[in-house]
Amino acid sequence: MALAILARRRAVETVRRHAAAASSAWRGYATSGEESDVVVLGGGPGGYVAAIKAAQLGLKTTCIEKRGTLGGTCLNVGCIPSKLLRCADAVPVVQALLHSSHMYHEAKTSFAHHGVKISNLEVDLPAMMAQKDKAVAGLTKGIEGLFKKNKVTYVKGFGKLASPSEVSVDLIDGGSTVVKGKNIIIATGSDVKSLPGITIDEKKIVSSTGALCLSEIPKKLVVIGAGYIGLEMGSVWNRLGSEVTVVEFAPDIVPSMDGEIRKQFQRMLEKQKMKFMLKTKVVGVDTSGDGVKLTVEPAAGGEQSTLEADIVLVSAGRTPYTSGIGLETIGVETDKAGRILVDKRFMTNVNGVFAIGDAIPGPMLAHKAEEDGVACVEFIAGKEGHVDYDTVPGVVYTHPEVASVGKTEEQVKAEGIAYRVGKFPLLANSRAKAIDDAEGLVKVVADKETDKILGVHIMAPNAGEIIHEAVLALQYGASSEDVARTCHAHPTVSEALKEACLQTFSKAIHI
Numbered sequence: 001m002a003l004a005i006l007a008r009r010r011a012v013e014t015v016r017r018h019a020a021a022a023s024s025a026w027r028g029y030a031t032s033g034e035e036s037d038v039v040v041l042g043g044g045p046g047g048y049v050a051a052i053k054a055a056q057l058g059l060k061t062t063c064i065e066k067r068g069t070l071g072g073t074c075l076n077v078g079c080i081p082s083k084l085l086r087c088a089d090a091v092p093v094v095q096a097l098l099h100s101s102h103m104y105h106e107a108k109t110s111f112a113h114h115g116v117k118i119s120n121l122e123v124d125l126p127a128m129m130a131q132k133d134k135a136v137a138g139l140t141k142g143i144e145g146l147f148k149k150n151k152v153t154y155v156k157g158f159g160k161l162a163s164p165s166e167v168s169v170d171l172i173d174g175g176s177t178v179v180k181g182k183n184i185i186i187a188t189g190s191d192v193k194s195l196p197g198i199t200i201d202e203k204k205i206v207s208s209t210g211a212l213c214l215s216e217i218p219k220k221l222v223v224i225g226a227g228y229i230g231l232e233m234g235s236v237w238n239r240l241g242s243e244v245t246v247v248e249f250a251p252d253i254v255p256s257m258d259g260e261i262r263k264q265f266q267r268m269l270e271k272q273k274m275k276f277m278l279k280t281k282v283v284g285v286d287t288s289g290d291g292v293k294l295t296v297e298p299a300a301g302g303e304q305s306t307l308e309a310d311i312v313l314v315s316a317g318r319t320p321y322t323s324g325i326g327l328e329t330i331g332v333e334t335d336k337a338g339r340i341l342v343d344k345r346f347m348t349n350v351n352g353v354f355a356i357g358d359a360i361p362g363p364m365l366a367h368k369a370e371e372d373g374v375a376c377v378e379f380i381a382g383k384e385g386h387v388d389y390d391t392v393p394g395v396v397y398t399h400p401e402v403a404s405v406g407k408t409e410e411q412v413k414a415e416g417i418a419y420r421v422g423k424f425p426l427l428a429n430s431r432a433k434a435i436d437d438a439e440g441l442v443k444v445v446a447d448k449e450t451d452k453i454l455g456v457h458i459m460a461p462n463a464g465e466i467i468h469e470a471v472l473a474l475q476y477g478a479s480s481e482d483v484a485r486t487c488h489a490h491p492t493v494s495e496a497l498k499e500a501c502l503q504t505f506s507k508a509i510h511i
C-alpha cells in the first residue's frame with residue numbers, strides 16, 4: 001500500500017514539477033536588489049510560514065503586514081483600544097485561557113477527589129490575562145526573530161495590489177512605498193462575521209477578539225453560534241463562573257462533527273453546566289439598559305422569548321478578508337463568499353498571483369493555512385507541493401478535547417460506501433480511569449472491504465495530540481488492522497485508539 005502511494009506521489013510530483021517550472025519561467029527570479037522573488041501580503045500563519053519557507057528555498061522574500069506584529073488572526077487578533085489591552089495571538093490566547101481556566105476548574109471540582117484540599121480558591125483575572133499576554137508576546141516576537149534569521153524583509157503597513165507584480169503599501173509609520181515582486185502571495189486571512197441586525201461593539205456585544213479580553217467575569221454570557229470557537233470561548237468563561245447559554249440556529253452543535261461524538265460532546269458540556277438553545281434564532285437585540293436583552297424565537301418561527309446577558313459573544317463564523325486589497329484592480333476572481341479562487345498550485349486567474357489560507361476555500365484553520373503556504377512557495381520555486389485537505393485534522397480544545405480527521409459515519413453513509421465502525425469507551429482505558437478523566441470515546445470508520453481507515457473521531461483528554469496517529473494512518477492509507485497491530489505504550493490514552501481499531505477489524509481486548 002505504502003509503495004503504491006509513493007509511486008503515485010512521484011508521478012504527480014513529476015507532472016507538478018513541470019507545471020511549476022513553467023510557472024516560474026513566466027516571471028523568473030529577481031536579480032535586482034529592489035525586486036523580490038516572492039512578496040507575501042499578510043503575516044498570519046499562512047503568510048509568515050510561506051515567507052520563511054520561500055527564504056529557505058533561496059528566494060528573495062518580502063512580507064507585508066498591516067498590524068505591526070506578525071502572526072495574523074492566529075497571532076494578532078487585534079486590540080481593544082478602549083481598554084488599552086492588546087489581545088495578541090488568538091490561537092495561543094485561547095489556549096492559554098483554556099488551560100488557565102481548566103486549572104481553576106480542576107482545582108475547584110476535582111482536586112478534592114484526589115486528596116488535594118484547597119481553601120480560599122479564587123480567580124485573579126488580571127493575573128490570568130497577564131500570563132496569557134506574556135506567553136503571546138514571546139511567541140509573536142519569536143516570528144520576527146525567524147524573519148531576521150531567514151533574511152525575510154518585513155514591511156509594516158497596509159498593502160494593496162497595484163499591478164500583478166506591485167503592491168502599494170501605506171506604511172504604519174507614515175508615508176507609502178511600492179513593493180515589487182516576481183510572484184505575489186495573497187495571505188490576507190479572514191475577519192469576524194457579524195449577523196444581520198447585530199452590531200459588534202466589543203463592549204457588551206463582542207466577537208471572539210473581545211471575548212478574549214474581558215476585564216470582568218460576566219455573570220451571564222450568551223454565545224450566538226455553536227461552532228468550535230463559540231464552544232471554546234463559552235467553556236473558558238463557564239469554568240470561570242459565568243452562566244453560559246449557547247444559541248444556535250442549526251439543530252446541532254458543530255455540524256461538521258460525527259453525529260454520535262457530537263451528542264456525547266453536547267451531553268458533556270451540559271454536564272459542565274453550559275446550556276444550549278438549538279434550532280433558535282436571535283431576532284432582536286436591546287443594549288439600552290445595563291446588560292443586553294436578546295429576543296429569540298424558534299428557527300422555524302413561533303413564540304418569542306427574552307434572554308438576558310451581561311455580555312453577548314457573536315461567534316457566527318469568519319469571512320475572508322479580500323475586499324479593499326486591490327483584487328479588482330488586477331482582476332483576481334473570487335467566489336460569492338469573497339474567497340479567492342485558485343488552481344491546484346494556489347495560483348489565481350492572474351499569472352504570478354497566488355492566494356492561500358483563510359482567503360481561499362478550504363478549512364479555516366491555522367495549520368491548513370501553513371500547509372498552503374509551504375506548498376505554494378514550493379510550486380513557485382519549481383518544486384513539488386502538496387496539501388491534502390481530506391487529512392486536515394480538526395480539534396475543539398474544550399475538556400475533554402474533541403478531535404477528528406477524515407470522514408464522519410454520516411458522510412460515509414451518504415456516499416454509499418460499505419463501512420465498519422469500531423468504538424472504544426474511555427471508561428475502559430486504564431490511563432483515563434487512573435487519572436479520573438474517563439469521559440469520552442474513540443470511534444473509527446473503515447472501509448468494509450479493504451479495512452482502509454476513512455475517519456477517526458476522538459473525544460478524550462489530549463485528543464488533539466492523539467489524533468496525529470490517525471492523521472498519519474489516513475495519510476499513508478493504513479487499515480484499522482495496521483494501527484491495531486502497532487505496539488502502543490501502556491498505560492496511555494492512545495491505547496484507546498488501538499483498541500477502537502481492534503474493534504473495527506476484529507474484537508477489542510479490554511471490553
Ligand SMILES: Cc1cc2nc3c(=O)[nH]c(=O)nc-3n(C[C@H](O)[C@H](O)[C@H](O)COP(=O)(O)OP(=O)(O)OC[C@H]3O[C@@H](n4cnc5c(N)ncnc54)[C@H](O)[C@@H]3O)c2cc1C
Pocket residue numbers: 041042043044045046047064065066067071072073074075076077090091094157158159160187188189190191208209229321325356357358359364365366367368369397
Ligand atoms: C478565536 C479564534 C480561535 C481560533 N482557534 C484556532 C485553533 O485552535 N486552531 C486553528 O487551526 N485555527 C484556529 N483559528 C483560525 C486561525 O486563526 C485561522 O485559520 C488562521 O489564522 C488563518 O491564517 P491566515 O494566515 O490565512 O490568515 P490570518 O491569520 O487572518 O492572517 C492574515 C494577516 O494578513 C494581514 N493583512 C490582511 N490584509 C492585509 C493588507 N492589505 N496588508 C497587510 N496585511 C494584511 C492581517 O492583519 C493578518 O495579520 C482560530 C481563530 C479565532 C478567531
